[in-house]
Amino acid sequence: MNITEKIIAKHAKKEKVVPGEIVEVDVDYCMANDATICLNIDIFKNKFGFKKVWDPAKVVFLIEHQLPADSVNTSESHKKIREFSHAQGVQLHERDGVCHQVMFEKYVKPGQLIVAADSHTCSYGCLGAFSTGMGSTDIAAVMGSGKTWLKVPETILVDLSGKLKPGVYAKDVILKLCGEITAAGATYKSIEFTGSLIKNLSISERFTLCNMVVEMGGKSAMIAPDQTIKECYQAQDIDWKLLQPDADAKYEKVLKYDVSKLEPQVACPHFVDNVKNLKELLDTPIDQGFIGSCTNGRLDDLRIAARILHHKKIHPNVRLLVTPASVTVYQRALKEGLIDIFLEAGAIINHPGCSTCWGACQGVMASGQTLISTANRNFKGRAGSPESKIYLASPATVAASVVEGKIVDPRRYL
Amino acid sequence: MKVWKFGDNVDTDQIIPSQYLVLPTMREMAQHTLEPLAPQFAQQYKAGELLVGGHNFGCGSSREQAPTVLKELGVKVIMAQSFARIFFRNCINLGVLLIELPEANELEQGHEVKIDYTHAKIINKTTKKEYEMVPMSDFFKKIVNSGGLVDYLKNKN
Ligand code: SF4
Numbered sequence: 001m002n003i004t005e006k007i008i009a010k011h012a013k014k015e016k017v018v019p020g021e022i023v024e025v026d027v028d029y030c031m032a033n034d035a036t037i038c039l040n041i042d043i044f045k046n047k048f049g050f051k052k053v054w055d056p057a058k059v060v061f062l063i064e065h066q067l068p069a070d071s072v073n074t075s076e077s078h079k080k081i082r083e084f085s086h087a088q089g090v091q092l093h094e095r096d097g098v099c100h101q102v103m104f105e106k107y108v109k110p111g112q113l114i115v116a117a118d119s120h121t122c123s124y125g126c127l128g129a130f131s132t133g134m135g136s137t138d139i140a141a142v143m144g145s146g147k148t149w150l151k152v153p154e155t156i157l158v159d160l161s162g163k164l165k166p167g168v169y170a171k172d173v174i175l176k177l178c179g180e181i182t183a184a185g186a187t188y189k190s191i192e193f194t195g196s197l198i199k200n201l202s203i204s205e206r207f208t209l210c211n212m213v214v215e216m217g218g219k220s221a222m223i224a225p226d227q228t229i230k231e232c233y234q235a236q237d238i239d240w241k242l243l244q245p246d247a248d249a250k251y252e253k254v255l256k257y258d259v260s261k262l263e264p265q266v267a268c269p270h271f272v273d274n275v276k277n278l279k280e281l282l283d284t285p286i287d288q289g290f291i292g293s294c295t296n297g298r299l300d301d302l303r304i305a306a307r308i309l310h311h312k313k314i315h316p317n318v319r320l321l322v323t324p325a326s327v328t329v330y331q332r333a334l335k336e337g338l339i340d341i342f343l344e345a346g347a348i349i350n351h352p353g354c355s356t357c358w359g360a361c362q363g364v365m366a367s368g369q370t371l372i373s374t375a376n377r378n379f380k381g382r383a384g385s386p387e388s389k390i391y392l393a394s395p396a397t398v399a400a401s402v403v404e405g406k407i408v409d410p411r412r413y414l
Numbered sequence: 415m416k417v418w419k420f421g422d423n424v425d426t427d428q429i430i431p432s433q434y435l436v437l438p439t440m441r442e443m444a445q446h447t448l449e450p451l452a453p454q455f456a457q458q459y460k461a462g463e464l465l466v467g468g469h470n471f472g473c474g475s476s477r478e479q480a481p482t483v484l485k486e487l488g489v490k491v492i493m494a495q496s497f498a499r500i501f502f503r504n505c506i507n508l509g510v511l512l513i514e515l516p517e518a519n520e521l522e523q524g525h526e527v528k529i530d531y532t533h534a535k536i537i538n539k540t541t542k543k544e545y546e547m548v549p550m551s552d553f554f555k556k557i558v559n560s561g562g563l564v565d566y567l568k569n570k571n
Contacts, residue, residue, distance in 0.1 A: 022553050035432070035435055035475075035477060036435075036476070036477055036478065036479070039478060039479060039482075043564070047564045048564055048567070048568070066436065071436065073436040073437065073438060074436045076438070077436055117476055117478075118475070118476050119474065119475050119476040119500055121476075133476040133500050134476060134500060134503060134504075135476050135477070135478035135481075135500060135503060135504035135507060136478035136504075137478060137504065137507035137508065137562065137563050137564065138503060138504075138507060138563065141563060141564075141567060145567075149553075183423055183470055183473060184423070184469050184470035184473070184496060184498070187470065187496060187497075187498060187499055188499050217470060217473065217498055217499060219499050271423055358432050358475075359427075359431075359432055359433065360432040360433045360435065360436075364433075377425075377427075377474065379425045379427045379428065379474060380427070380428065380450055380451075381427060381428070381431055381450045382427050382432075386431075386449075386450035
């Protein structure tokens, strides 16, 4: 079995599982955020008729999509979330940051099986956990029972070799892969990343890769934990053997990429797989930049952007929104002086949360405007008006572009 | 059934844009269904008409509000060349029938289509073409036939 199959088999209490098989599994954590929790609660109480969550320590709720509340409707829904959380004793994070970043910092451990009412749940594969997104009815069922059904996915092995050139990042790699594999190319499947590139990537960069697997339709992502991960979790009781593929592990296919020659990439409106080499888009005018989200709102992302923006001013016609992915990231960025650099450059700093990434609050785009963003989706209207446009790129590309008011190659600033 | 035709990669932000998710009722939310792609959809769609998409229908966020607003407007069946994973799961859980039809791109806006469940056939009355329907797996059929996951689990226990 490969790692994904081994984790599923363990949680299904079975010796072996094969792709296509439907199994019932025990869940280690179930998470939901304010975009959908009220619907989950409604289904939990009124449709299933559950009274109590199965284990309050294992249910994690976060208010971070629409934070701080920007309307009475939002505030009413936050109130319901608080009331339910307090009554049930579930873990509630009201200000700690983007759900996946907080899960990654405070809960997820290698080898766990986690489901959440959010599509980018696939991110935890970066730690060697099986994780996948589901809708509210599924999550309400898990909240009540601690169990769910899963169809064991086929796994595509993506072998990444070579070294990235300066100015080219994990984000450029995953954008390139979205372009190659396409938006539906991994539908129902798991993607396992392997190869010599991976061991040189920080956990944060691995997170970026796994995060965007869902943009190719993927169900889950996986990276076999190596020394980097083991060092972080050495004090924990983790079955590391489980987290390596068996010698006869099967994969649906193996895709090999050498990243040595990769150039900065940009996903163009309105599809994540509409990916081009940045040089084809040079000088495209932009109105706003966004640095944040669960894809690229971590400390290393902010450091890269700050290096470029140090002693610079953003273009007078452009706005830049910087939203650290979590309070922990925010505090470190403050201590390192990164936030000062952004403020000096003319940026708006937001409290950690989803912010401009999902277009329901903070930095919403008007018709005819163009956003360049470090997030993971550029669907029509994702950041506001359906008549606005979104380009997706690395934090370096976004930082360099807001200085000039148009898409530029970040390598000129490094 | 009359066809409402959409293209490839119809994502959940198109089905229900994020700014409407805070509306207090599904009925209010449903008034904005598919608004970015077809602003008149919610007003003109009549319950029971057939929604048809291309590849990767329902991709993007996990929001169950997407299939729920469709159900609220009376959508019972969606046909597409392929469906995104979470949307697929959500529809099954809500008891909305999904039919994967590789030739769904041949159905056009306004076509009249009949689904013959007994003979597993889809008949396009406008073009007079017939298509084989690939049956859903038994596990999913059981959930849809129970009316969704809630009733399926209740009956099971
Ligand atoms: S930052 Fe964006 S992609 Fe990540 S959880 Fe929030 S809305 Fe979703």
